[in-house]
Amino acid sequence: MMDEASQTEWIDSFDKLLNIRPQLRELNIIKNAVRVSFNIDSSVETSIKAIEIKDSSKAQQNYFDSADCSRKTYDQNNLISTPCTKRLASELFNCRLSPITGIKLEGFEFNTTKKKKEMESEVKNKIRFEILPYNVGRDIHEINISCEKSIVLLPPFALQPGKWRKSLNSLRTSRLIEPTINKWGTIKARQSRSQVNGRMSVRLTDLNEIDCDHQQEVLKHCDQFKPLSFHATYPSTRMTNPVKVGEGAYGEVFRCTNSSNNNSEHNVDIVLKIIPIEGSIEINGEKQKTFAEILPEIIITKKMSSLQANAINSTAGFVNIHKTTLVSGKYPQHLVKLWEQYDAKNNSENEHPRVFGDKQLFLVLELEFAGNDMSNFTFTNAAQSYFMLQQIILTLAIGEEECQFEHRDLHWGNVLIKDTDKKDIYFKFKNKDLTLPSKGVKISIIDYTLSRITIGQSCYFNDLSSDEDLFSATGDYQYDIYRMMRNELKNNWASFSPKTNILWLSYLVAKLINGVKYKYVNTKIHKQHIEMLKELQKNMLSFDSAARCANNMLKLT
Numbered sequence: 001m002m003d004e005a006s007q008t009e010w011i012d013s014f015d016k017l018l019n020i021r022p023q024l025r026e027l028n029i030i031k032n033a034v035r036v037s038f039n040i041d042s043s044v045e046t047s048i049k050a051i052e053i054k055d056s057s058k059a060q061q062n063y064f065d066s067a068d069c070s071r072k073t074y075d076q077n078n079l080i081s082t083p084c085t086k087r088l089a090s091e092l093f094n095c096r097l098s099p100i101t102g103i104k105l106e107g108f109e110f111n112t113t114k115k116k117k118e119m120e121s122e123v124k125n126k127i128r129f130e131i132l133p134y135n136v137g138r139d140i141h142e143i144n145i146s147c148e149k150s151i152v153l154l155p156p157f158a159l160q161p162g163k164w165r166k167s168l169n170s171l172r173t174s175r176l177i178e179p180t181i182n183k184w185g186t187i188k189a190r191q192s193r194s195q196v197n198g199r200m201s202v203r204l205t206d207l208n209e210i211d212c213d214h215q216q217e218v219l220k221h222c223d224q225f226k227p228l229s230f231h232a233t234y235p236s237t238r239m240t241n242p243v244k245v246g247e248g249a250y251g252e253v254f255r256c257t258n259s260s261n262n263n264s265e266h267n268v269d270i271v272l273k274i275i276p277i278e279g280s281i282e283i284n285g286e287k288q289k290t291f292a293e294i295l296p297e298i299i300i301t302k303k304m305s306s307l308q309a310n311a312i313n314s315t316a317g318f319v320n321i322h323k324t325t326l327v328s329g330k331y332p333q334h335l336v337k338l339w340e341q342y343d344a345k346n347n348s349e350n351e352h353p354r355v356f357g358d359k360q361l362f363l364v365l366e367l368e369f370a371g372n373d374m375s376n377f378t379f380t381n382a383a384q385s386y387f388m389l390q391q392i393i394l395t396l397a398i399g400e401e402e403c404q405f406e407h408r409d410l411h412w413g414n415v416l417i418k419d420t421d422k423k424d425i426y427f428k429f430k431n432k433d434l435t436l437p438s439k440g441v442k443i444s445i446i447d448y449t450l451s452r453i454t455i456g457q458s459c460y461f462n463d464l465s466s467d468e469d470l471f472s473a474t475g476d477y478q479y480d481i482y483r484m485m486r487n488e489l490k491n492n493w494a495s496f497s498p499k500t501n502i503l504w505l506s507y508l509v510a511k512l513i514n515g516v517k518y519k520y521v522n523t524k525i526h527k528q529h530i531e532m533l534k535e536l537q538k539n540m541l542s543f544d545s546a547a548r549c550a551n552n553m554l555k556l557t
């Protein structure tokens with residue numbers, strides 16, 4: 001089994017998670033033979049799951065027992081991991097619950113007082129092989145897998161709070177394969193993919209996919225007839241004080257002052273979110289978005305941004321977009337340099353832009369610079385955060401009222417906050433003018449990848465109904481919210497249920513009480529507002545929409 005790969009490639013898959021991202025991406029999904037890891041650590045949950053089914057007539061079953069599966073002998077001296085039988089017989093794993101995730105481990109319920117031999121045979125019989133119903137992969141790599149024994153689990157795993165997409169991709173990649181069975185009953189390995197590209201657009205009337213030329217639609221939104229040259233459109237001379245400020249699974253974000261008209265009084269602080277599209281190479285563990293997949297992103301961002309000037313319902317709480325541009329060509333050298341500077345300082349998780357060829361297409365979203373995200377922001381005190389939360393509530397309420405908007409991924413990385421010297425923030429809710437004290441901050445909501453919205457006869461949403469991975473994640477209250485949303489929506493992601501906004505608000509209040517940074521915590525005003533936040537937290541889940549919550553909070557009739 002070991003001759004296809006060098007020893008270093010057999011590092012435990014859990015350990016690989018600790019390695020830097022480029023190596024994670026090169027995990028051995030197309031190797032000819034795979035080791036099953038059975039170390040006495042969490043690797044039982046992250047290691048390769050592979051079996052060989054002897055009887056092809058059983059191939060359609062969901063469960064197999066060990067008798068159905070072939071057992072190939074292997075040279076144990078070549079293996080790094082402890083073989084299954086040896087480990088199971090030890091007392092070191094005397095637990096049916098994983099020490100890491102608490103998942104129930106089938107077959108580990110033996111009693112340590114039993115004799116070693118009895119235990120081994122009991123365990124052999126009890127181990128259950130589960131074939132998971134994955135159907136998301138686009139690339140299928142056929143591999144020959146053989147192993148003594150393995151367990152296929154869909155483990156809950158801990159993710160860091162905040163941005164989860166890249167971590168989830170890394171975990172998916174590190175799991176390497178999920179077995180599927182072809183018509184001859186042999187195993188094929190599928191490389192799992194993110195589901196978040198599964199953006200759906202449906203007409204509400206007939207639920208058919210919108211029939212349009214997506215490339216033309218994107219060009220229309222960009223006011224272009226064809227893609228422009230990347231380096232000619234964004235030369236270094238057009239970008240004053242440029243710096244890379246952030247990155248996501250889909251793009252790089254650079255901040256600069258837009259000095260195109262050479263009038264320093266009219267300089268605007270903008271960010272460029274640069275998203276590669278339509279290319280065949282994978283970026284940051286994801287397939288590149290297509291025109292069809294990027295189009296809803298543009299439409300939703302523009303729609304939400306336009307609410308700042310809307311007649312009946314208006315808010316500047318959704319990030320302001322100036323323009324979108326479709327460019328093609330090699331990544332400009334001055335942006336590559338900024339990318340490298342960011343990487344040197346922050347250890348980027350994204351791929352170096354050198355991977356892009358000279359025909360690569362990029363969609364560039366020019367957004368207003370909206371500050372730091374909530375997880376990196378230091379509030380003066382809880383009075384400031386309390387009123388900041390009111391801005392979020394009212395903004396969501398206006399989104400619901402205007403276009404049945406649900407954000408569906410409003411973790412603290414997607415709320416940006418910047419200082420303002422304006423005393424008040426203005427809103428219009430159901431044609432009523434409302435003013436909130438800014439307390440020195442203004443919020444902007446970003447990232448509509450999972451959002452749901454109705455515009456005219458069309459509804460845009462992301463169908464997460466089969467993204468088991470996201471619903472298995474743990475590590476923060478944030479990951480409970482995805483499960484709570486699924487319950488609330490009864491897994492029908494097209495439907496409008498503003499309660500999902502309430503779920504995210506309940507998460508945000510929790511973060512404000514116990515999570516964000518405060519400068520002055522020993523003041524009376526801080527303590528008072530922490531109590532007010534706690535009171536709000538008690539009541540939050542009793543509302544069924546942000547609109548109801550806003551009505552109650554602002555005593556609107």
Ligand SMILES: Nc1ncnc2c1ncn2[C@@H]1O[C@H](COP(=O)(O)OP(=O)(O)OP(=O)(O)O)[C@@H](O)[C@H]1O
Pocket residue numbers: 163164165166245246247248249250251253271273319367368369370371372373413416446447449
């Ligand atoms: N308008 C903005 N102003 C300031 N910073 C921004 C702005 N938009 C994005 N950023 C920064 O860039 C980061 C990535 O942006 P964004 O969340 O839009 O990317 P993404 O690719 O959609 O991320 P994800 O991995 O969640 O898919 C944000 O976390 C934020 O730090």
